[in-house]
Amino acid sequence: MEKAKVKGFCGVFLNRRIVLAAILLTAIISVLSCIVSVVYTKANGRITLLSATVTEVDDSEGTAKPNVGNFGLSEQSGEWQTVQMRVTAYCPCPKCCGRYSDGQTANGHRIRPGDAFVAADKEHPFGTEMVVPGYKNTEPVKVLDRGGAIRGNRLDVFFGSHQQALKWGVKHLNVKIRRGLQMQ
Numbered sequence: 001m002e003k004a005k006v007k008g009f010c011g012v013f014l015n016r017r018i019v020l021a022a023i024l025l026t027a028i029i030s031v032l033s034c035i036v037s038v039v040y041t042k043a044n045g046r047i048t049l050l051s052a053t054v055t056e057v058d059d060s061e062g063t064a065k066p067n068v069g070n071f072g073l074s075e076q077s078g079e080w081q082t083v084q085m086r087v088t089a090y091c092p093c094p095k096c097c098g099r100y101s102d103g104q105t106a107n108g109h110r111i112r113p114g115d116a117f118v119a120a121d122k123e124h125p126f127g128t129e130m131v132v133p134g135y136k137n138t139e140p141v142k143v144l145d146r147g148g149a150i151r152g153n154r155l156d157v158f159f160g161s162h163q164q165a166l167k168w169g170v171k172h173l174n175v176k177i178r179r180g181l182q183m184q
């Protein structure tokens with residue numbers, strides 16, 4: 001009878017341990033799911049933000065504000081900013097330029113072979129320096145041109161031939177813009 005009692009006690013004890021373990025497990029699972037859901041929400045938020053930015057850029061008709069973020073250099077010099085831009089390419093051919101295919105850019109620059117410059121919205125004054133990753137060895141180039149569709153966060157990089165412009169395609173890049181230094 002003693003053994004049975006002990007066994008019975010043990011059984012109850014075991015059950016309690018199981019119940020405790022179950023409670024602990026539930027708690028752990030709920031905490032984990034909480035963390036997972038928070039991370040998930042954050043990821044979702046980021047994705048939503050990104051797609052909102054892209055939509056904003058795609059629908060921009062000069063109304064979209066640039067997605068300006070401080071670049072590391074700006075802390076030192078106070079002049080470089082990084083802006084996410086939709087970068088397309090063009091050449092001097094009538095297909096790309098239409099009414100502008102007169103061999104001159106919007107600021108009167110006469111296009112020469114090997115030229116490298118960009119067309120940007122008029123919020124970027126002529127002569128503003130930009131660093132476009134992958135364009136002209138990622139060296140600074142100047143804003144010398146405008147474009148009918150080049151508004152807000154859109155940018156057009158110049159190539160000497162239509163083939164090169166086609167090859168560039170459409171890229172979404174973090175473009176570095178130097179503020180406060182202009183020609184004119």
Ligand SMILES: [Zn+2]
Pocket residue numbers: 090091092093094095096097161162165
């Ligand atoms: Zn062209």
